[in-house]
Amino acid sequence: MREAFQEELESIHTTLVKMGSIVAESMAAATKALLEPNLELAQKVIKEDDTIDDMQHELDARTMMIIARQSPVAGDLRTLVTSLRMSADLERMGDMAHHVAKLARMRYPNCAVPDELRDIVINMNRVAVNIIEKTTKSIDTRNTTMALELEKDDDEMDKLHRRLFEILMDDKWQYGTEVAIDMTLLGRYYERCADHAVSVGRRVYYMVNGEYNTAN
Amino acid sequence: MREAFQEELESIHTTLVKMGSIVAESMAAATKALLEPNLELAQKVIKEDDTIDDMQHELDARTMMIIARQSPVAGDLRTLVTSLRMSADLERMGDMAHHVAKLARMRYPNCAVPDELRDIVINMNRVAVNIIEKTTKSIDTRNTTMALELEKDDDEMDKLHRRLFEILMDDKWQYGTEVAIDMTLLGRYYERCADHAVSVGRRVYYMVNGEYNTAN
Numbered sequence: 001m002r003e004a005f006q007e008e009l010e011s012i013h014t015t016l017v018k019m020g021s022i023v024a025e026s027m028a029a030a031t032k033a034l035l036e037p038n039l040e041l042a043q044k045v046i047k048e049d050d051t052i053d054d055m056q057h058e059l060d061a062r063t064m065m066i067i068a069r070q071s072p073v074a075g076d077l078r079t080l081v082t083s084l085r086m087s088a089d090l091e092r093m094g095d096m097a098h099h100v101a102k103l104a105r106m107r108y109p110n111c112a113v114p115d116e117l118r119d120i121v122i123n124m125n126r127v128a129v130n131i132i133e134k135t136t137k138s139i140d141t142r143n144t145t146m147a148l149e150l151e152k153d154d155d156e157m158d159k160l161h162r163r164l165f166e167i168l169m170d171d172k173w174q175y176g177t178e179v180a181i182d183m184t185l186l187g188r189y190y191e192r193c194a195d196h197a198v199s200v201g202r203r204v205y206y207m208v209n210g211e212y213n214t215a216n
Numbered sequence: 217m218r219e220a221f222q223e224e225l226e227s228i229h230t231t232l233v234k235m236g237s238i239v240a241e242s243m244a245a246a247t248k249a250l251l252e253p254n255l256e257l258a259q260k261v262i263k264e265d266d267t268i269d270d271m272q273h274e275l276d277a278r279t280m281m282i283i284a285r286q287s288p289v290a291g292d293l294r295t296l297v298t299s300l301r302m303s304a305d306l307e308r309m310g311d312m313a314h315h316v317a318k319l320a321r322m323r324y325p326n327c328a329v330p331d332e333l334r335d336i337v338i339n340m341n342r343v344a345v346n347i348i349e350k351t352t353k354s355i356d357t358r359n360t361t362m363a364l365e366l367e368k369d370d371d372e373m374d375k376l377h378r379r380l381f382e383i384l385m386d387d388k389w390q391y392g393t394e395v396a397i398d399m400t401l402l403g404r405y406y407e408r409c410a411d412h413a414v415s416v417g418r419r420v421y422y423m424v425n426g427e428y429n430t431a432n
Contacts, residue, residue: 064293067283068289074284081300085304088304177385177389180393180397181385181397185400185404188401
């Protein structure tokens with residue numbers, strides 16, 4: 001029984017890592033679809049979001065069943081409850097990739113991103129994908145140092161986000177309000193996605209240590 | 217022991233309802249602060265968000281402790297796990313009120329909302345506060361009919377949200393990009409807040425019936 005329980009915990013862990021990988025791929029693909037622009041790829045990401053949602057529902061049902069059947073305590077219970085939280089964050093991160101892909105589709109065959117903002121979008125995507133991958137790795141290895149580094153990585157995202165707003169609000173902005181709105185929302189998708197990843201990192205720390213990090 | 221357990225469940229229930237009430241008040245106050253504009257009130261809402269965050273942390277710790285100590289099954293376990301989800305949604309709804317208040321503060325002593333958008337902001341706030349109050353009531357009474365109505369109420373929000381974008385993207389828009397960006401984000405705060413409330417409604421349904429509603 002104990003062994004079966006450990007296998008179940010392991011399988012939840014594997015699913016969370018898998019969800020993280022899919023989210024990272026989805027975000028990278030969504031940005032690619034946005035910048036090329038590539039309708040087929042955008043559709044693929046939009047469809048993939050259902051996979052992530054299904055994984056979350058399935059994972060949560062499984063987690064609850066384990067809690068009900070095994071009455072876990074202390075560290076195991078913490079792992080299980082934290083898993084519920086992580087899966088919710090990962091699902092929201094998937095939604096952000098989904099939003100990026102929907103923007104690509106909505107403006108197709110045009111590219112939603114004006115040339116002037118191409119670099120900043122490439123960078124926001126890079127930082128987002130890095131953070132998602134690092135988050136996934138910190139879940140996988142239960143590495144709390146890595147999990148805490150995410151807060152610093154997120155500072156780079158915040159810088160890019162501020163820079164984006166500066167460009168949008170500059171008097172020289174020449175692409176009109178519709179593009180400004182698209183880019184405001186787009187910036188928020190990357191930024192929110194990174195925020196959720198940082199939140200997952202905090203939960204890794206909590207899962208391992210039984211308390212939240214209060215050092216920063 | 218059984219009686220103490222029921223008391224603990226009851227106290228979680230009371231806290232969730234209390235959180236919902238505070239969120240509704242915060243959103244109403246944040247919008248008031250935004251439209252007057254009123255710096256003192258904005259500061260109050262910003263501070264109040266810490267209260268909501270603290271309530272969530274305390275509630276979650278309590279819920280986990282109950283799960284650990286009492287090993288609840290079936291309906292009780294479902295109520296407890298659903299409570300964890302609801303508290304996360306309610307906390308995010310509080311964040312949205314917090315964002316509205318921060319916009320009020322950022323643009324003070326100016327009013328962030330141009331005259332032309334005043335009505336639509338008043339309406340988005342009205343719909344958001346109504347939805348939050350109805351959600352809170354559906355938690356309180358475990359009324360699933362009410363919980364399911366929320367989806368329809370949210371249609372009104374979506375309509376207002378689309379109308380807002382139409383105005384922002386109209387050629388006659390005269391307030392520049394900065395205001396358009398502010399209003400894009402503001403619209404999203406109300407709309408996201410309502411979305412989270414709808415999600416809480418779905419969880420009320422799940423809590424009562426043990427499955428999600430698939431009728432719509």
